[in-house]
Amino acid sequence: MTWRRPDESRADATSLPAGRRRRRWALTAALVVGLAAADAFSPRPIDSSAQPPRASAVTTTDPARxxxxxxxxxxxxxxxxxxxxxxxxxxxxxxxxxxxxxxxxxxxxxxxxxxxxxxxxxxxxxxxxxxxxxxxxxxxxxxxxxxxxxxxxxxxxxxxxxxxxxxxxxxxxxxxxxxxxxxxxxxxxxxxxxxxxxxxxxxxxxxxxxxxxxxxxxxxxxxxxxxxxxxxxxxxxxxxxxxxxxxxxxxxxQVVIRNAHVHDNDCRGLWADINAHDALIEHNLVEGNHAEGIYYEISRTGVIRDNRVFRNGLVAPAWNGGGITAASSSDVEVSGNRLSGNQNGITGTQQDRPEATPPPHLLDRFHVHDNLICATPDGGTPTGVTADNSADLAARDITFTANTIQSAACE
CATH class of the missing domain: 2.160.20 (Pectate Lyase C-like)
Structure with missing residues (x-):
């Protein structure tokens, strides 16, 4: 695939809080391992023509509910x-x-x-x-x-x-x-x-x-x-x-978020921050949020799987406007998700975060696999990682494997 850099003028115009430097994408093939072609996408097939699940009649199966x-x-x-x-x-x-x-x-x-x-x-x-x-x-x-x-x-x-x-x-x-x-x-x-x-x-x-x-x-x-x-x-x-x-x-x-419809918020859809840990985010419909759809920031040990993430980050992208972004977070697995029309697809970012509490917040052990990423706009990035502090991300445990990227929408 062809790597593209987000629009430089838009990145320069984005206002960031004090202490956070503007980041520019520096994506290289060395940082993204094993992007699969569509015909090799077999471990977790996703039907790109299927519609996302919608609410139907409630059938309570758990008495506690x-x-x-x-x-x-x-x-x-x-x-x-x-x-x-x-x-x-x-x-x-x-x-x-x-x-x-x-x-x-x-x-x-x-x-x-x-x-x-x-x-x-x-x-x-x-x-x-x-x-x-x-x-x-x-x-x-x-x-x-x-x-x-x-x-x-x-x-x-x-x-x-x-x-x-x-x-x-x-x-x-x-x-x-x-x-x-x-x-x-x-x-x-x-x-x-x-x-x-x-x-x-x-x-x-x-x-x-x-x-x-x-x-x-x-x-x-x-x-x-x-x-x-x-x-x-x-x-x-x-x-x-x-x-x-x-x-x-x-x-x-620690949180579990599932079966939620998160849409059309003026900021991010779902946002973990400051030492959140052991999150499970699954089976959600996240669409039309002005900034990132799912944002896992300076946190650790999260699983983000089997979500539908559409058209996020387009109105006022916050830094990267990813459908799913891990920001200076470790031990995050992103799998089985379907993304379409987001400003960027699935991304990881590294910054110095001196205001954060221990442990150190590093983008590491970030594993992205078996996702379907569709219709990323021109100037956007389907998958990749970037650092604005000269960190050597190629030396970290960061992998992108068995993902499918296609130009057509898949909502």
């Missing part, structure tokens, strides 16, 4: 009630029925351990940009189910749903968190997020700040359906994309 809510069961919280006053009258482990209607400026609670909150159809918690969060505090094993949470003024790096980071065991099922001032949800340790919509928030859909053991997944266990969380149309209204924004950003901890 089923709703714990029963119609008309539980202590009622009406639209005119002060929700915390209702909670204060009942012991831990109470089930509450959040009644239909708009709960305006009166729902800001700290649950007790074991509490369950079930929303009737049409139950909307509206903070009117006056309340910081709908749910917060350190209670364990709280369940939220089928409630809309909107217009909360959570403040910088806050969320409309924001338990304490060590508040373990929360299950957030079929929640809609929209139009909040920073994030719709900030996860806590061991949180399970099933289905739902985290859309049109000022900065980000879901965040994970130094939390671990997070699962985002579908309402069923079938990877052929996209019924996991929708992370879409989130903006960058209060901070630049280089700081925080997009569908989901997490750091330090």
């Amino acid at each position: 089923a709703s714990r809510c029963v119609a008309d069961a539980g202590v009622a919280i009406g639209p005119e009630d002060d929700a915390q006053t209702v909670l204060d009258r009942h012991p831990p482990g109470t089930t509450y029925l959040v009644e239909a209607g708009i709960h305006l400026r009166n729902f800001a609670v700290q649950p007790k351990s074991g509490d369950v909150f079930c929303g009737e159809p049409g139950a909307v918690l509206d903070g009117e940009r006056r309340l910081r969060s709908a749910f917060s505090g350190g209670a364990l094993d709280v369940t939220l189910d089928s409630i809309t949470v909107r217009e909360y003024e959570s403040g910088r790096q806050g969320g409309a749903i924001q338990p304490d980071a060590r508040a373990t065991g929360w299950v957030v099922r079929n929640i809609t968190a929209v139009q909040n001032s920073w994030a719709g949800l900030l996860a806590s340790d061991g949180m399970t997020i099933l289905g739902g919509h985290y859309n049109d928030n000022d900065q980000m859909g879901v965040g994970g700040n130094a939390t671990t053991g997070i699962l985002l997944d579908g309402l069923d266990t079938d990877p052929a359906t996209i019924d996991g969380p929708e992370l879409a149309d989130n903006h960058a209204l209060h901070a630049p994309c280089e700081f925080e924004g997009g569908g989901m950003k997490w750091d330090v901890g």
Whole structure:
């Protein structure tokens, strides 16, 4: 194949944060090992004509995913009630029925351990940009189910749903968190997020700040359906994309993200940062995000497989605008993905990162194999790695094997 360098004028015009130098692509065949021709692509065949999976009827196969809510069961919280006053009258482990209607400026609670909150159809918690969060505090094993949470003024790096980071065991099922001032949800340790919509928030859909053991997944266990969380149309209204924004950003901890639809965010789609580790990102549909689709930055030990990644990085490419990019990260495997129409395909980058915490953040043990990469625009790069600090990437364990590259789209 022919290597191409991204447009120099666009790279020069990109604004980078202080301490980060502009990088220019320096791709050589020595850094990319064994790109396969299409007729040699056999270990993990991908049907390029097939359409990506779309949501279909929910078939719950795992009892843990089923709703714990029963119609008309539980202590009622009406639209005119002060929700915390209702909670204060009942012991831990109470089930509450959040009644239909708009709960305006009166729902800001700290649950007790074991509490369950079930929303009737049409139950909307509206903070009117006056309340910081709908749910917060350190209670364990709280369940939220089928409630809309909107217009909360959570403040910088806050969320409309924001338990304490060590508040373990929360299950957030079929929640809609929209139009909040920073994030719709900030996860806590061991949180399970099933289905739902985290859309049109000022900065980000879901965040994970130094939390671990997070699962985002579908309402069923079938990877052929996209019924996991929708992370879409989130903006960058209060901070630049280089700081925080997009569908989901997490750091330090371990996550599993599958069956999610991550699309049309003003920043990155899925973004691991600062010592994230042991991530499994699979069976997601990631499309139309303004910067990278999946970005694994100064982190380690990740598996990114069997995702559909389309048309990312085209509106405002952040540095490289890759469909999938590992940035100064180690022990990352990227396999079985289908990419089409991204500014760049699957890429790796190396920078000096003096602001990062140990261990050293090196692009190393980066293995890219058995992917289908289609319709990379002129000036883009289907596969490759680059460094802006003169690192000898040829001496690192970086391999690209059995990938297929084609000019036609494969969405």
